[in-house]
Amino acid sequence: MHRTLTIPDIVQLIFAEFRTTGSIPDDIHPPDLAALASLARTCTMFRDPALDLLWKYQDTTQNLIGCFPADLISETQHEQLIVANQESDAESDPSDAEDVEAEMGDIMSRNFNPFKFSVKTLHLLRPITNEDWTRPLLYSHRVKTLNLLRVGGLGAASAPVFFQICSSVPEEHVFPNLEECQISPTPIAQCIQFLISPRIRRIALYFTSVQGLDIVPTLAERCPLLTQATILVSNVSAVDSVSAFVRNLVRIKDLHVQNLDERAFEHLRHLPTLTALHLEDPVVPAEALVPIDQITSSSHSYSSLRFLHFGSTTVERVTAFINTIVNCPLEQLYIEDPDESVSTTADASRRLYSSLAARCTPSSLQEIKVGPGFRADTDLIADPVTGPTLRHLFCFQNLRAVYIDQPFGFDLTDVDIIDLASSWPRLELLSLSGTAHVPSRVTLHGLSVFARYCPALRCLQMSFDASIIPASNPSESRPTQTTLARIGVAHSAIRAPAAVAGFISKIFPNASVATWLDVEVEAEHMEYHIRWSEVNRLLWEFSRGRRFVMTFVCVIIITLCAE
Template sequence: MHRALLIFEILLEIFKHVNATQDPIALFLPKISAPTYLAALARTCKTFYEPAMNELWAEIYGLNPLLGCVTRLYPIIYRAKRPSYKHPDFDDIEPLSANEARQFLRHAARVRSIHLEVAFNHHFRLLSVLPEKTCMFPRLQSLFTASLPCPTRYLHLFLSPTLRRCVLCAIVSDLKLIVTRCTALEHLYLMSSGPTSSDTMSILSDSVRVCKRLVTLYFPPLDWAAWEHLSNLPTLFTVTVDMRSMVTSPSNLDNISLGPFLNLTALSFRAQTAAYITSLMQHSEFPSLKDIVISFCQFPWADAERFFYAISQFKACQTLEKIRITSWCSGGQDPDNSWTAITHLRRCPQLRVLNLQCPYCCAHLDNNSLLEAMSCWPHIRSLELNDTKCRQATITFRGLFAALRQCPHLDTLRMLIDAMNIDVDPTTEPSSSRHTSLQLLDVRSAKVVDTEAVARIIFSMLPCVDKVYHAPDSSHANAWHEVRNYLKDLKSSAVVESP
């Protein structure tokens, strides 16, 4: 055996590749699961045993694999030739003896990730023999559970001091105990399907304030005291807030004091209205924020005006690279004649991706305002403007190409274009006017009549666009199919003539 295989760390890396879901070796070997290969490696020699077993038990689903190590329970869990999978029935089985508990725990120390489901909760009565303060998984790093992992009296079994990632699909009263005992917690995902009451928010907020090393956080609504704690965490990089289940609106939005969110780079919100996130932006700095994703259920123009104005005054404007804002419902009156959303985003010079799918995002947008905005985004690569209230295109081809010249790296564009007004003659335009980076053009539901002329404009001015996309349910879909066919013929002719 090569001496490199005597190094434990090298063996671990090799066995991790064996355990990978997309293993290249599987192309040349029979269809055998990775655990089978790892078990075979563990039986090969003493040198392979420890690293192979560590990888074999690294991730488990439920407690069945460990219970299967108990001689008495093995035939119950691994019944041969079962017609269909179902969870074994443990209701009439005696709890584990002291010796059987040692068999059960034999490999538990190797487990680093466990996934639990509600159906596994009946296992815990079998573990009553375990001492009260036993940590069943001393090396556990990730816990995924569809509910509270077990009754409170057995919670200590999962509270490993090494736990880094915890995913809970319900907010429970013992949450504070979990985060208090697991001081190394870095990634916390708390999901709630039902309404978030004031008591639930209080439990959640008190628990979050205990966490000192959070890097990633996904959670329902918090009170402002918890937000203040998070705003001063230097370890925090990613935050996702799902406020759609919030019963009552947060109070004292104008009387909050937040820290700078010093290293936060990604912020995502799902909310009913824009009030919460608007106040958050107005009361903090986010000096490292690069990615913001927001989805609103209701986005009337008055809220949109305050929200986009808050972004324009946002200190993070200088660092923002990606902005995605989505809403399909507006309500209220239409904006005045001087308002358009993207004019508020001109203070974002580092912008790479802008995706606005909301009412009024293109309100009163014209060639001049588009040119002014895109002149401020020299690094932008993807621009999508989908105004759910806009029915008439206002950007002509000439205005579009003037704006594109300001963004040499743009490769994706989705917006409504005035393809009826043919104001560009590609035969008279200088070659320097061509945009050679744009590859994907989506004209949404734009009207078109002179399909051949439009195809020639795209062929001449956007040489890297091979196909024009459009809204599939548009009444002008057939006309755009003609444009695509003309464009295909033009490109085919150019290939034939090039030699």
């Protein structure tokens, strides 16, 4: 036996083999529960390690409830209806067959897809004693991760009984060693205080109402080791509760909330541990903005922030938040699933990019994603984004991925593309797309500059004009880039598929072309789609021919060497 390994270490290694293969964490694919249960019954040496792994992850309260004496709790079960994609209350509990039939008829008329799941209702048969907790506590101490997000389980009628059970625990917490939990509080909102523990490092609570919100302001004191927290509430009145929670955080590294008040934002600005921040729809108070003339090389806010993510919001609100940042070493900026009711104009984009350039460390930013979701309003006419607007981002020379979905499109030239490619030499992914079909002024010559300046580029998506093939210059060697694998051409103009395929194949020999059609497409764009499909076919033929030649040459060389 290796001298650094003890018997318990070896046992743990044996049990590790019962986990599912691959790198997927246990909370997605738990270990082989049947095998672990058998091991726990085999011998004393195996019992505790097997039970530890068996109870480490729990996604239901039923296992714990099943440990109580049979004469304490009884259960009844009924089916409950849930309607997918319904914006109102997702769950319904029809009291009789007529209600079910009426609701089903309403559902089918709107093409929703209902399904049923089983819900259990608990009934307490007698008062709970400390002796009743002997067996449950034997196992609850082993729980490290609790995930109560899935549909089903306890119904609303069980909430009072479950509260009585949790509040009767002889110890301070039901799961005293819990380190991670994800809970959608309804219908157990009043029980959260008993379920969480001071050992928790990661917590996620998803509230569909204000019920249970009273615990949120005290979470930081109850869980002093928190490093990752998600608190999402569908009610806008929760800002005060969530802000009070945030103001007491001292170790947090990753935070996901919807909105905060001024004092909470101020606390986060000076928190040295915060590295990732997710905001759904922040309304930044004017008092929190830092004027540009007050920024110095020694001033900082969000000094450790690396990842910044925005959901359902507008570019204007994102810009307002960026204006509270000072010399931030931001690496990733994602603006996803934005508010579709507000269109993003070129001027709004210019203000956002300008603020980023002024507020973030130029050498740190590596990824920018804006959209999809900002969709052009058909009644609104606005200018596309031009080269001068994008130039605000050219200072970030370590960018590896740029994805910008601009509703009114882009109006760029070959000169703009040359400056872009030379400014972002580490680029691996570039996508400049939009809803509006703006005729592109970028030619195939502009496309070719990526081969010269961006050797790591793997995926390119943008519109360009492939109507004219650049004349070849014998005195000038044309660069070749073998990394690019995909070119998304959108609605790029094209006349001669064979000539275009030959041009692209010489510069990007491993690239393929991706083209697609909108639901409503003009006849001209349909013709472009057909021609680009032919280009893609020819590129595949060229690639196959090169592979054949390389294989033939290798065979000849091997044969000659053998002789």
